[in-house]
Amino acid sequence: MAPIIQLKELTKRFGNVTAVDHFSMDIEEGEILGLLGPNGAGKTTTILMLATVIRPTEGTATVGPYDIRKNPDKVRGLLGIAFQEPKMLWVSTPWDIVNWHAKVCGLSTEERKRRVKDVLETLDMWDARRRNVHALSGGMRKRVEVAKVLIQRPKIAIVDEPTAQIDIVGKHKIWNRLLELRDEGTTLIVSTNELYEADRLSDRVGILHKGRLLVCDTPKKLKDNIPGGDIVEIQFESPPQSKIIDELRNFKEIVDIVTPEPNSLRLYLNKVEEFVPRMMNMLMKKSVPIASIRMTEPSLDDVFVHYTGLTIAEAQRGGE
Amino acid sequence: MQKPREAESEKETNKLLLVVERDVRLFFQYKFLVIMRAIWFVSQIALFGLIASRLINSAVVPDYFHYYVAGLSVMTLYSAAMFIGFDLYEEAEHGVFEYLLSLPVTRRQLVLGRSIGGGLRAFIYVGPLIAISLYVIGAVNPLNFALTLFSLFLFAFGVSGMSITIAVAIKSSDRFDILMGVLDALIVRLSTAMYPLAIVQSANPLYGGIASYNPVTFVADLFRWGTNIITLDNPLLPLLGVMIFFGTFTFIGIVIYDKRIEGGGWQ
Numbered sequence: 001m002a003p004i005i006q007l008k009e010l011t012k013r014f015g016n017v018t019a020v021d022h023f024s025m026d027i028e029e030g031e032i033l034g035l036l037g038p039n040g041a042g043k044t045t046t047i048l049m050l051a052t053v054i055r056p057t058e059g060t061a062t063v064g065p066y067d068i069r070k071n072p073d074k075v076r077g078l079l080g081i082a083f084q085e086p087k088m089l090w091v092s093t094p095w096d097i098v099n100w101h102a103k104v105c106g107l108s109t110e111e112r113k114r115r116v117k118d119v120l121e122t123l124d125m126w127d128a129r130r131r132n133v134h135a136l137s138g139g140m141r142k143r144v145e146v147a148k149v150l151i152q153r154p155k156i157a158i159v160d161e162p163t164a165q166i167d168i169v170g171k172h173k174i175w176n177r178l179l180e181l182r183d184e185g186t187t188l189i190v191s192t193n194e195l196y197e198a199d200r201l202s203d204r205v206g207i208l209h210k211g212r213l214l215v216c217d218t219p220k221k222l223k224d225n226i227p228g229g230d231i232v233e234i235q236f237e238s239p240p241q242s243k244i245i246d247e248l249r250n251f252k253e254i255v256d257i258v259t260p261e262p263n264s265l266r267l268y269l270n271k272v273e274e275f276v277p278r279m280m281n282m283l284m285k286k287s288v289p290i291a292s293i294r295m296t297e298p299s300l301d302d303v304f305v306h307y308t309g310l311t312i313a314e315a316q317r318g319g320e
Numbered sequence: 321m322q323k324p325r326e327a328e329s330e331k332e333t334n335k336l337l338l339v340v341e342r343d344v345r346l347f348f349q350y351k352f353l354v355i356m357r358a359i360w361f362v363s364q365i366a367l368f369g370l371i372a373s374r375l376i377n378s379a380v381v382p383d384y385f386h387y388y389v390a391g392l393s394v395m396t397l398y399s400a401a402m403f404i405g406f407d408l409y410e411e412a413e414h415g416v417f418e419y420l421l422s423l424p425v426t427r428r429q430l431v432l433g434r435s436i437g438g439g440l441r442a443f444i445y446v447g448p449l450i451a452i453s454l455y456v457i458g459a460v461n462p463l464n465f466a467l468t469l470f471s472l473f474l475f476a477f478g479v480s481g482m483s484i485t486i487a488v489a490i491k492s493s494d495r496f497d498i499l500m501g502v503l504d505a506l507i508v509r510l511s512t513a514m515y516p517l518a519i520v521q522s523a524n525p526l527y528g529g530i531a532s533y534n535p536v537t538f539v540a541d542l543f544r545w546g547t548n549i550i551t552l553d554n555p556l557l558p559l560l561g562v563m564i565f566f567g568t569f570t571f572i573g574i575v576i577y578d579k580r581i582e583g584g585g586w587q
């Protein structure tokens with residue numbers, strides 16, 4: 001079956017800055033594609049190009065049978081978007097916003113009323129539906145933004161950081177709703193910089209960095225492909241000395257060592273069960289104070305580190 | 321049963337009407353602004369109009385108070401219709417512009433809908449104020465006034481289209497704000513909104529020439545004609561002027577909006 005979205009060397013430059021750099025990929029109908037990357041990776045720019053809000057500098061994309069450059073009106077007919085920043089005027093109310101959105105997307109009166117009530121209730125926004133936007137918290141505004149897509153149920157839904165600023169209960173409600181949307185046949189692009197979110201929602205994850213797609217696969221395959229699949233995280237009571245790190249590197253099981261925080265080390269290794277006792281002996285002999293040790297599976301952050309040499313947090317800070 | 325093409329066309333018309341509806345609703349959500357402008361309007365009549373009319377020689381303008389009230393209605397309609405341009409900047413600031421551009425609405429529906437919405441809401445807003453004007457003036461020729469209302473409608477849409485055109489072309493809210501002030505000074509002052517054409521002409525023939533072709537002059541004169549304050553040799557000429565103004569700015573608005581907005585040119 002042909003992909004429902006095809007990105008073909010999609011590129012966007014703002015002056016000398018290349019926000020999206022020859023981005024090519026296929027998105028299959030009915031899947032959730034997670035776009036993972038730090039702020040400034042090019043996720044939102046890609047979304048805005050797909051939504052025909054901004055025009056690519058080079059390349060193009062097809063959405064369904066339509067080219068975003070040649071048939072922008074048709075493309076928009078297939079899409080629904082929840083933006084990263086809630087897009088609403090402060091004098092409006094949640095009811096006005098979602099109700100008008102549902103109307104303009106062509107929902108019948110009966111269906112519109114039913115869906116609006118259902119979604120606003122699910123997202124705990126029903127009681128606040130008549131309040132002005134300026135009286136809502138950031139999380140509540142974000143819920144209204146996401147509600148638009150959940151009410152619309154478009155063929156292709158693009159959701160940019162769906163749960164930013166939302167509490168954990170709200171996050172789960174939104175995730176469940178997005179998964180339901182996928183199960184009903186909608187194709188979703190979920191842009192996020194939250195690893196757990198990408199892992200939980202996505203059928204496939206595309207990792208973006210500096211406007212380029214580094215890799216795209218299922219979360220499981222991405223993790224399995226990391227050499228040194230076992231991970232040990234050591235939390236020290238103070239930043240470890242470099243000679244300790246050097247000694248750790250001498251263990252043959254160690255594949256890589258990353259410093260996500262000044263007081264912690266993340267070790268990528270093989271044969272964790274043989275390695276940990278020997279490592280503990282060495283650290284105790286050297287009287288290195290340890291706060292905790294944790295053994296984990298690789299996360300998408302580890303995948304990100306593997307491909308970029310940076311954690312997402314470092315990349316957010318613009319680290320090299 | 322409805323044919324698919326008819327159904328499609330009905331759907332598209334509905335979208336246009338929804339864009340109109342949104343702008344009309346939005347305007348009346350700015351309650352403070354609406355109330356303050358109404359107070360301003362009434363104060364202008366009750367204070368400025370009443371006092372200033374005593375300065376005017378009745379040999380020049382037989383009843384300046386009525387003359388001024390009619391002009392004031394047109395000026396208020398003009399500034400209310402101009403407000404849509406400020407909305408565009410407000411929307412750009414809150415990112416609503418991106419949202420509107422992502423909707424399943426064509427750019428033409430969007431600009432036409434906004435132009436009509438901007439004009440319609442100005443007209444709805446000015447409606448009660450015009451009723452006050454009519455009460456103050458006290459005389460209406462129903463048939464003539466129907467034509468006047470039609471011209472006011474077109475004028476409001478034209479001003480709204482002009483405001484959208486300028487807002488999209490300028491892309492800076494500060495510059496837009498300043499330009500609107502300058503335009504208001506030029507367009508309203510170089511018209512017959514506040515004084516008769518003969519007086520403008522006598523002050524400076526160039527001013528008179530400009531005022532003769534000013535759309536504000538056309539509607540102000542038609543308003544006075546519809547309320548029996550002045551007579552016109554041929555009311556169809558100013559009506560034609562208003563129609564040209566409406567057509568020009570609606571067309572230019574669509575073209576510029578299409579060209580500058582599609583694909584992110586507004587950024």
